[in-house]
Amino acid sequence: MGRFRFRPSYEAVCEVTVGDHRLVAYSGHRKVIRLADPSAREDIAVITGSRAWIRALCEVPVDGGTRLASGGRRGVLCLWNPGAPSEPPVRLKGHRGWVNALCTVCVSGQELLASAGADRVVRLWDPSDGSLVRAIDTGSGRGWIFAPSAVRTGGRTLIAAGHGLGSVTVWHPESGQRHAELTGHRGFVWTLCEVSDGDRTLLASGGRDGIVRLWDLEERQEARALTGGSGPVYALCQADVGERRLLVVGGDGPGTAVRDPSTGEYLGALGTDLAGLLSGHGWARAACQVRPFDGPPLVVTAGYDDAPRVWDVAKELA
Numbered sequence: 397m398g399r400f401r402f403r404p405s406y407e408a409v410c411e412v413t414v415g416d417h418r419l420v421a422y423s424g425h426r427k428v429i430r431l432a433d434p435s436a437r438e439d440i441a442v443i444t445g446s447r448a449w450i451r452a453l454c455e456v457p458v459d460g461g462t463r464l465a466s467g468g469r470r471g472v473l474c475l476w477n478p479g480a481p482s483e484p485p486v487r488l489k490g491h492r493g494w495v496n497a498l499c500t501v502c503v504s505g506q507e508l509l510a511s512a513g514a515d516r517v518v519r520l521w522d523p524s525d526g527s528l529v530r531a532i533d534t535g536s537g538r539g540w541i542f543a544p545s546a547v548r549t550g551g552r553t554l555i556a557a558g559h560g561l562g563s564v565t566v567w568h569p570e571s572g573q574r575h576a577e578l579t580g581h582r583g584f585v586w587t588l589c590e591v592s593d594g595d596r597t598l599l600a601s602g603g604r605d606g607i608v609r610l611w612d613l614e615e616r617q618e619a620r621a622l623t624g625g626s627g628p629v630y631a632l633c634q635a636d637v638g639e640r641r642l643l644v645v646g647g648d649g650p651g652t653a654v655r656d657p658s659t660g661e662y663l664g665a666l667g668t669d670l671a672g673l674l675s676g677h678g679w680a681r682a683a684c685q686v687r688p689f690d691g692p693p694l695v696v697t698a699g700y701d702d703a704p705r706v707w708d709v710a711k712e713l714a
Contacts, residue, residue: 406698408453409682413462414478416682417508418688420696421464421478422455422704423450430465432489432684434694434706443481448472456523457507463523465509465695467495475523486526491515494540501546503569507531510555510569512541518557520569536695538563545588547599549613556599559587564601566613569598575602576616582603584689591621598657600643602629608645610657629681635709636693642709644695646680652697653710664713666697667705 406424413419413430421441427450429443446470456475457464464476471491477483493514497508501510501520508529512694518532518541532555534541539560547554547566554575556566562581567574580628583604591600591610598619599611608622608629627648635642635654642663645653651665687693698704 404679404699405453405702406704407681408466409684409696409698409704410453410464411537411684411686412455412464412478418686419478420684420686420704420706421453421455422682422696422698423453423466424698425449426476426482429453429464429474429476431481432704434696435688436692437706441478441481443476443478444656445484446474450498451494452498452511453511456500458523458603465498465511465523467491467498467511467513468618469494471513471515475509475526478545482612485587488521488526488528490519490528490531496541497543499541499544499546499555499604500686501569502553508569510544510546512544513559514540516541516559518544518567519556520583530569530572532567532569534559534565534567535589537561539687540582542584542603542617545589545590547588547590548597556588556601556617558588558601562583562603562605564588564599566599576613578609578611578616578618580618580621584628586628586630587632589634589643591632591634591643593658600632600657602632602645602647604628606657608632608643620657620660622655622657630699632680632696633683633685633695635685635695635712636687637713642682644685644697644709646684646699648685649679650681652683654713660711666695666707666709666712 431441451466452467466658473488496513535699564578585603629647633648
């Protein structure tokens with residue numbers, strides 16, 4: 397059974413646009429990035445050439461096109477052309493140790509790539525030429541960074557980092573100055589996600605203690621805590637269901653929970669069918685939303701399954 401494997405099959409998933417298709421990229425310890433059509437549920441391309449275990453993927457806009465960033469073991473950080481899978485990547489050098497997570501952040505009107513990991517430094521890169529724009533040293537007393545996330549609040553964009561010792565720090569990417577330090581988690585903060593709550597935007601965090609905390613960055617305090625899971629939380633993503641903005645919570649299962657961030661209500665679970673339980677689904681390590689041009693938004697989860705699983709959340713909750 398998948399959940400008893402020594403390591404997850406896949407630890408990273410993200411949406412990526414290739415031409416007129418919205419695809420999902422996924423990868424893990426096998427050092428190969430697969431591109432799949434989530435609507436058709438089939439792989440369409442494979443990117444080889446990574447020399448390291450991949451733990452993070454992120455789509456990055458570059459000069460009117462798209463690049464796919466990957467990060468992983470030994471500080472390896474690469475920019476790939478998903479439209480040309482055989483093309484060698486641009487390698488960005490500077491990190492020491494694991495690159496655990498990636499995101500994009502808008503700084504002065506420009507989309508930058510943010511990377512973070514074992515060296516506790518958030519690095520901001522210009523994806524057009526691979527140059528380092530800024531390095532934010534988050535300090536040695538908080539542990540490794542496992543999750544960065546951009547979050548919009550008060551008319552500006554901040555960048556948050558989830559640490560191994562339970563705190564979440566929030567920074568101004570333009571200046572590198574700290575905006576807030578949020579405490580409350582016990583143990584690793586594995587994942588962060590921007591989520592809508594009515595007319596405001598909150599930062600969701602999850603980790604080893606199994607609690608999802610929602611933070612108001614204007615007030616610099618916790619707005620709500622969602623409890624009742626069955627284990628650590630490793631993956632968070634927003635799911636658009638009609639006019640509603642829901643939160644998908646993946647971790648040690650069974651099942652991947654769907655919650656209403658405005659009320660905290662538990663709405664249901666993905667992957668509690670027999671096939672999902674036997675394959676190890678519910679022991680999820682990554683989640684993302686994909687918005688196909690010709691269909692409803694889909695959520696993709698990955699972990700100990702033999703392949704990612706694709707969900708139409710609206711149908712699953714009906």
